[in-house]
Amino acid sequence: MEKYKIKNIAGHLAKAFLSNPLTMILAVAILGLGYISLEVMPREEDPQIQVSGGSVIVAIPGATPQEITNVIIKPLERRIREIKGVEHVYGTAMNNVGMINVQYLIGQNREESNLKLYDKVMQNMDQLPTGTMPPLIKPFDIDIDIPILTVAFYKLEDHHDMDTISLYKTIREIQQNINALENVSKTTLKGVKRPQFNVLVDLDKLSAFHISLGQVAQAIKSISGNAPMIDTPTPEGKLVVFGMRNAIDDIDDLKDLIIAQYMDSPIYLKSIASIEYSYDIQKYDSSQIVYQKGFEDKVHKYHEHHEGAEHNKIEFRDAGDQITMTVSKLKGTNAVIIAQKAIEELNRSKEELRKHGVGFIVTRNYGIRANEAVNELVHHLVLTIAIIALILVPFLGWRESLVVTIAVPMILATTLFLAMITDQTINRITLFAFLLSLGLIVDDAIIVIENIHRRLHMPDAKDKTFNEIIIEATDEIGPSTNIATIAIMLTMIPMAFVGGMMGQFMKPIPLNVPVALGVSLFVAYVFAPYLARKLIKYEKAGEHH
């Protein structure tokens, strides 16, 4: 019997690892790394699309849209078109304000694009017409602009003394705490009403007392100045510190302000205007919340409440004004963990808030959504592997099918680990890429195992050792398996060059499927023969029949 000559890399790999004790360690290490990657990698629902852009806002008080178009928008548009990588320039000319929105081609580097835009506007500052306010450049930043968590705070039903301003003050403390959490980039409050003294002047009384509105404004302005502390030394060289207190200390000081003299009697501010300490009435934006009773705690008791709600009649509560706190995360961090920590922080202050008469509802949680999406798909993945394993049993026998079933997680683990070290996130599309590649990657292992299986039952099997048969079987299908796998890898690669939003969105598929396929070849040649040797019972075919 002449010695079989190994022709293909498949055979070499199989031979090198077949009886090497390190193979086992390598296998365990790969599975471990894969599991760690699955836990550690940042999770998202959808992959992030690199959208770069920004707006330039230029104000000229008193200018009409037509004027703004001619003096601001048109010249600025032309300048911005000079920037490389700009896809669209949108100009909006309103009364008093001109705005230019710049949209870069999808996939342009965000930091660079922002810099280019800033640079271009700064270079052309000298061309702005007189009377223009300094331009405001606001780049888009998806990570910071799109909050992963929003929480609505509202007044509880039985606390009527809680007003919008004390709501704001209570929440401001919590905002500070949440902003201090690790990897939280920005928190904002929406629907906030800030405290303010409102002096609402009665026009009829003004005319009656012969006072002009300008006088009122002047009078208030003149007594509300703040001066720094003054110090002066005593002869002994000690310092005496003194200073002017703000003349207005509370609302009564304002009320008793003398505006003018009329017929020898002073006119107080309170006699021509109503003065109140309330919120900034000039800002018209506000936000309200309405919630269905029984769903306040949906974060924790989602399902039970839902079951219960089916029987009761639908009852909503108008909770009136609310303040929404938004929480954004830093780029590349794990939304799941951040959202969870923020909610823990909120729950810690829950009792405290309740005492103040404040309730809250989590109105958006991308962390949970991402986690659910990822977990659901991981579940699908496991289920699919199990189904494939089961279906292989009648065709190959359960030991052979076990080999394939062990090979698949190893391939996925390696791919996942490679994805982690190349800074990808784990999202729906990544997992779909895995589901898609599942059918492809089991193939290599199936072919190797099937060939080993076939060779074991061939008449010449009895002349060879088990190891020889395995190596030969692997080597035999090497060339065609290689070429077929490379062919599939080649079909997926051009997809990486698909442009636009959709191309970015689908990117995890061309990134991960070819990698998974390449790994599947390696696993099929290294671990499948090894596992076959360990798992498959070898009976000399001749003796058996």
Place this chain on the structure above:
Amino acid sequence: MEKLILSILKNPRKKLFVILIVLASMGGAVMMIPTKLVLAKMLPGKSANTYTIYIDTATNASIEETQKVTTCVVERLKKEKEITDMEVYLGQGAPLDYAGLVKGSALKSLKNQAEIVINLTDKHHRDEPSYMLVHRLRPEIQKGCGSLTPNTSIRFTEMPSGPPTLATIVVELYAKSDKLLRRASVQVSDILGQTEGLVDIDIMNDDLYTKYDILPDKEKVIRSGLGVDQVNQIIYLAFQGMPVAVKNTQNQQDQVPIFVRLNNETRTVAFDSKEALEVKLSSLRLMNQMGMMVPLSEVMILKESESSPTIYRKNLKKMVTVTAECDMVSQVYPLLEARDRMINQLSVDYEVRKVEGINTYMFDLELKDKKTGEELLVRWDGEMKVSLDTFRDLGGAFIAALVLMFLLMVVYYKSFALSGIVLAGSFLSIIGVIVGHWVTDKIQLYFTETNFFLTATSLIGFISLMGISARSSLLLIDFSRSLISEKGMEKKAAIAHATATRAKPIMLTAVAIILGSLLLATDPIFGGLGIALIFGSMAATLVSLFFIPVLMDNTKAMLPDDYCFDEDMPAKSTWCTLTENIGELFYLRRKEECE
């Protein structure tokens, strides 16, 4: 199995029959797309746990009017038991999400703008998907609340299943003249409104209304010892109000502004008319340098004028955008219908010309006003443009994949014919992909009355299928070749034997893929991919097992290089005469040799 293949190979009529069946089903399947048996769409809708309602009232509406609309919407939604909570954001956008980012939600700051975020119960425990909910509520709410104030638009924004766009259908109108733009935009939005399946139609343009200009009489202003600046400031202070000072309180370390304005009773103007405003302004008096009170009406003249609407521009050209959403239908067909309607109805006023050439702007129309000769460009953007771009790019990727694979095969086999066979085999899985979509569409229509679309993910599935079926063909060819060269088997017998032996792993692979894709097929977005893989690999298996052997039998390249023709003359004549399709195309030199 082996006998069946052999009998087909031995009988030229049976071979022809197999080829005809394949070609016919191929043609039939491809025809399903233009005949709308299978509908195309970029991405299908997905059920979500939240959606947003955008509300825009008339440009000159007050915050109270906008609030009236939001209150009405919220009241109507209170009947829905699947809604857990609703947040109303008046005069501002809701916290930004991906859709809002593209739809300009962050820039909302006007009195006529509002957004309502609706949170629903978890989608896994809810029978009605969010898009059905929107579908059901949309007409009711638009009818009930849209008429409360004039020019109100209420739009429902669902979470996009893929990348977001401004709207599903975006019509951009470009022209130089404002009047033409305004007129054409109304016409276009009417046409979109007539089209079935299109909802939430909105013109992104300010409404025109009457405003009043105060013209200071310069001479009188100076003579009465006032300044124009002072007049401006006092008017602003009186009606808009401003913080004139800040104070630091002892007990509260905040700067509290002191805000001055007329009180609500004396600030209001009785009617929206010039006279009423004049009366109000005359009661406002200013103090001049000499300490005398001068009524405002003395130094100014009031004039009515038209509001100056916002001007929108895109890429240096003036533009008005009309947007529409699709209600549970693919955007392709309503768009084509609306475009046909446009060509018909607009040709009354304009000369309509289609834009020539095939690119992703190929649906654009050029209009020329018959009276004035002004030109207008109607451009289709939005999801349609993104779809066309994506399908174009994916198509390009597909062709690139074909070329790469072909080159690889040529390098491997050193034969064009065999490479052609592999390619043909993998291309034919399209039969399964299209028929699969048709079948699924019918099944889904029967159960849930929603269409199943051919989407971008189906195309991805098709591309990956090519690789899979190429692998089957490859294994067959390799095995048959080694049987012929090493075992010296006769060609037909070798092919039949190879097909029979390889049938098991090929079917096993197909079964693995089909099972692997079953869960994929239930996903709203990747359903297309799943269906493509399931039906495509079925088709690919059939093609590999029956059609590929026929093709293999028809090429001489199956034989090893040193296999000389002189030893088998009759067989040679069969090969030479039967190398129809691919062999004839690619293998001219070998053919000459053999004749």
